[in-house]
Amino acid sequence: MVAEKHLVITEQQLVSEISQLIQSSKxxxxxxxxxxxxxLYWHIGQRINQHILQNERAEYGKQVIKNLSKSLTEQFGKGWGRSHLNYCVKFADTxxxxxxVHALRGKLSWTYFTKLFVIDDPKVNGYVSF
Known part of the structure; x- marks a missing residue:
């Protein structure tokens, strides 16, 4: 009976340790x-910027974003809407x-960056622009 109790505790500890390993890995x-x-999003924004700047027309830029959004959504599914692509462009600009980007990418989430882009405060924008 004592051996069974010790075995149960050991198995519980094993489950706990393995659970911690899994959580840490995840x-x-x-x-x-x-x-x-x-x-990836920075590179996408940079590439879109380069393409649009070659033509130097704002209306052309809007059309490029619209067409890219449609094509990428057809190819890769949801997540490639115009607003997302505009965030990529803004990210590369900022x-x-x-x-x-290499220094910050492991420290800040993409969601954090997108929240910065919608702040309309020159003090904040000046602070985050490098």
Whole structure:
């Protein structure tokens, strides 16, 4: 009976330790995925900016975003709406230096960055613009 009780405690400890390993790993994966997506979104914004600047027309830029959104949504599913692509462009504009993006991508989530873009306060925008 004592041996069975000891075995149960040991199994509970094993479950607890393995659960902690799983949770820790899931957290690291989430951070890594977010960091990679943040970098992807910066590259997308940078590429869109380069393409639009070649033509130097605001109306053309709107059409590019609209067409890209449609094509990317057809190819990859939800998540590539015009507002998301505009956030990518804003992200590349705000953080023009790729080294800064590399430094911040593991520390700040994409959601955090998108919240910064909608703040209409010159003090805040001046603070986050590098």
């Amino acid at each position: 957290q690291r994966v989430a951070v890594a995925v977010n960091a990679e997506l943040t970098l 953080f023009g230096d790729l080294e800064i």
